[in-house]
Amino acid sequence: MKVALLSFAHVHATTYIQLLSDRNDIELIVTDPDAEPGDPTRGKALADELRVTYRASYEEVLAERPRAVIITSENARHRKLVEQAASAGAHILCEKPLATTEDDARAMIDTCEQAGVSLMTAYPVRFHPAFAALRHTLTDGTLGPLLSVHGVNNSRPPALERPWFADPALAGGGAIIDHTLHVADLLDVLLDGEQPTHVHAVANTLLTPDGADRPEVESAGLLTLTYANGLVATIDCSWSHPATHPTWGGLTLTCVGRRALVEFDAFPPLLTGYDTAQATTRWEPAATDLDAAMLDRFLTAARTGQRAHPDGETGLRTLKTVLAAYTSLRTGQPATTTAA
Amino acid sequence: MKRLDVAVIGAGFIARTHVPAWIALGARIRIFSTDDQAALLAEEFGLTEATSLEEALDWAAVADICTPTATHRDIALAAFEAGANVLCEKPLALTPGDAQEMAEAAHKAGRLLYPGHVVRFFPAYIRLRDAVTSGALGRVAVARFTRTGRYPTWSSWFADPALSGGIVTDQMLHDMDIARWLFGEVVSIHATQRGNLTAPGPAPKAPVATGSATLTHESGVISQVLGVWGPPATPFRYTFHVAGSNGTLTHDSLAHPSVRVTGAAGPEASAVPTGDFGEDPFAAQIREFATAFHGGPAPRVNALDGVAAVKIAAAARRSAATGLAVAIHNTTPRTPTKGSPR
Numbered sequence: 001m002k003v004a005l006l007s008f009a010h011v012h013a014t015t016y017i018q019l020l021s022d023r024n025d026i027e028l029i030v031t032d033p034d035a036e037p038g039d040p041t042r043g044k045a046l047a048d049e050l051r052v053t054y055r056a057s058y059e060e061v062l063a064e065r066p067r068a069v070i071i072t073s074e075n076a077r078h079r080k081l082v083e084q085a086a087s088a089g090a091h092i093l094c095e096k097p098l099a100t101t102e103d104d105a106r107a108m109i110d111t112c113e114q115a116g117v118s119l120m121t122a123y124p125v126r127f128h129p130a131f132a133a134l135r136h137t138l139t140d141g142t143l144g145p146l147l148s149v150h151g152v153n154n155s156r157p158p159a160l161e162r163p164w165f166a167d168p169a170l171a172g173g174g175a176i177i178d179h180t181l182h183v184a185d186l187l188d189v190l191l192d193g194e195q196p197t198h199v200h201a202v203a204n205t206l207l208t209p210d211g212a213d214r215p216e217v218e219s220a221g222l223l224t225l226t227y228a229n230g231l232v233a234t235i236d237c238s239w240s241h242p243a244t245h246p247t248w249g250g251l252t253l254t255c256v257g258r259r260a261l262v263e264f265d266a267f268p269p270l271l272t273g274y275d276t277a278q279a280t281t282r283w284e285p286a287a288t289d290l291d292a293a294m295l296d297r298f299l300t301a302a303r304t305g306q307r308a309h310p311d312g313e314t315g316l317r318t319l320k321t322v323l324a325a326y327t328s329l330r331t332g333q334p335a336t337t338t339a340a
Numbered sequence: 341m342k343r344l345d346v347a348v349i350g351a352g353f354i355a356r357t358h359v360p361a362w363i364a365l366g367a368r369i370r371i372f373s374t375d376d377q378a379a380l381l382a383e384e385f386g387l388t389e390a391t392s393l394e395e396a397l398d399w400a401a402v403a404d405i406c407t408p409t410a411t412h413r414d415i416a417l418a419a420f421e422a423g424a425n426v427l428c429e430k431p432l433a434l435t436p437g438d439a440q441e442m443a444e445a446a447h448k449a450g451r452l453l454y455p456g457h458v459v460r461f462f463p464a465y466i467r468l469r470d471a472v473t474s475g476a477l478g479r480v481a482v483a484r485f486t487r488t489g490r491y492p493t494w495s496s497w498f499a500d501p502a503l504s505g506g507i508v509t510d511q512m513l514h515d516m517d518i519a520r521w522l523f524g525e526v527v528s529i530h531a532t533q534r535g536n537l538t539a540p541g542p543a544p545k546a547p548v549a550t551g552s553a554t555l556t557h558e559s560g561v562i563s564q565v566l567g568v569w570g571p572p573a574t575p576f577r578y579t580f581h582v583a584g585s586n587g588t589l590t591h592d593s594l595a596h597p598s599v600r601v602t603g604a605a606g607p608e609a610s611a612v613p614t615g616d617f618g619e620d621p622f623a624a625q626i627r628e629f630a631t632a633f634h635g636g637p638a639p640r641v642n643a644l645d646g647v648a649a650v651k652i653a654a655a656a657r658r659s660a661a662t663g664l665a666v667a668i669h670n671t672t673p674r675t676p677t678k679g680s681p682r
Contacts, residue, residue, distance in 0.1 A: 147534045147535050147548060147549075147550045148532075148534055148550045148552065150486075150552070150566055152484070152581075154583075198663065200530045200554065200665060202530070202554055202556050202562045203562070204481055204482070204560050204561070204562055206479050206480070206481035206482075206560055206561070206585070207479075207481040207482070207583065207584075207585060219481070220481045220482035220562060220583070221482075221562075222482065222554045222562050222563075222564045224530055224532060224552060224554055226532065226663065230534060231534075232532040232534055232550070232552055234552050234554075234564060234566065236482070236484055236564060238481070238482045238583065240481065240482050240583030240588065241583075241588070242587045242588060256548075256550045256568055256570070257548075258535075258545075258546075258548050258571070259546075259571055260571060261488070261568065261570055261571075261574065332528070332665055333664055333665050334530070334663060334664065334665070
């Protein structure tokens, strides 16, 4: 099966290429035509380093009729590439956020429906076996009725690696649009797609490295989501993880039920210790590869023509939470998810 | 040190933590409570039981108020009337008005009023504050605080918000005070609370409550306070995570105990922290207050901090009730201790 990856703008492009290169059931082609010429971390230079087949343009890639396409461009450029890939008849895995506006997300979903192709949103954390175990404590009654859920998704600022993450025109915002979504997707699974009615958000830009210009986008954010049945969820979406820490960050979710509390850690260290050569803490992640599990689900769906979940509607529902958070930042009060 | 005559008012859970600390300082204690618990404590610790509030206060240099929150104000006013200094268990009062009145009464009587914000005396928070004030953390941007324990069913008044203020005022106030201590005045707050805000009567099932608060500080720092009163087997636990431009500091009170006992399972979790082998924070608090009562240096927490914490908690409850964020106006309060650093 021919699989294509469009754009290396997102930091996940490299991860996906490496995982796909390890598979012998697909033929991978890639392109990154919007990169600055000569950037050694992008374009043909990166493709050569990763030993994958490079094409010069999106059109050239799509002319080869790949059955599955992965889109890892800047957030605001997802729509155009999704539309191109759908009209080429490819099933699509789109990096999160699905889009930066509700209109774009809706248009992408409609385009894929009409083209008869599957649109999947890249939310890997729901594929964690421990998350399945957490969900089981909810469905089997161990937790009892849910009172509140508390999520944390912190990372180093991705703009250190890819400056567009701090450009609101391309990213759609900062830490809130980057990190609310993974937790929002887990909530979407736990609550069977029920959306919050209101979102309250506060944010600041204080975590700028010393000496750098303060970015326009928020680097720390705290959200509170409330649901029609009274459920409360909080999310810390801050880019507050130190850049020099041995790991990129992490994601945790604590569920408070009437009968029990359950805590989920998506990225616990398997081994810790100290490295004298590097003079730093050792932090060896567990072997659970969420991206591989997600890619496997996507490729299976593309091969069989099934609908791949999390789908575009999931991407849109979770995006509405983010857009409401930005409305709340402007007004200082909780914002509805329907008025976005 | 001069003779330390202390009237302990109330004989419940907190009195039990305070009494040994006073005894360690050589205090003479008279204890009074309106239930039959004072006699038990008097016998256990060799205290004198007073037969009335007046009898306890008339004799005392210090009143240590360990009663349910709703009664703090009247007892404190009586104590100042009787000429005593006051250590009042947190929260100082249920309403900002009552708390302010207590602070003003102390000032008028020329006496000292200190709220029992004991979390400021726990080693992890002391060390955290050092890291924040010394600049070791750099420019702090965002912080999370959690406090989890079993629902306080050992006394019925906790479950009555009219008496305790519920989980927001009784429990989350601790971390709101810590956030303000670390990051400065709070200008707005958004909060929620859920679950059994009043415990079901003769409980057929275990009550549970949870609350969240998002604080915006004048300094621009944002902080999150989460509280849980969980099912009976919920262990007591507090955590924090603070991020600044020079890195992060985290603490989890259950992560690295100095001693861990397993296998001896009981039906209910302990409500008090265990595993610390330094000075008991309750004892550290009382020693610092006793020193101040004797003219020593001002303690790390004063009446205005107590009033401010009640004000933040009241705003949080208003937010939880309305669903709206609530602005907190920190118009410099009439400083009842003006002219004194206390």
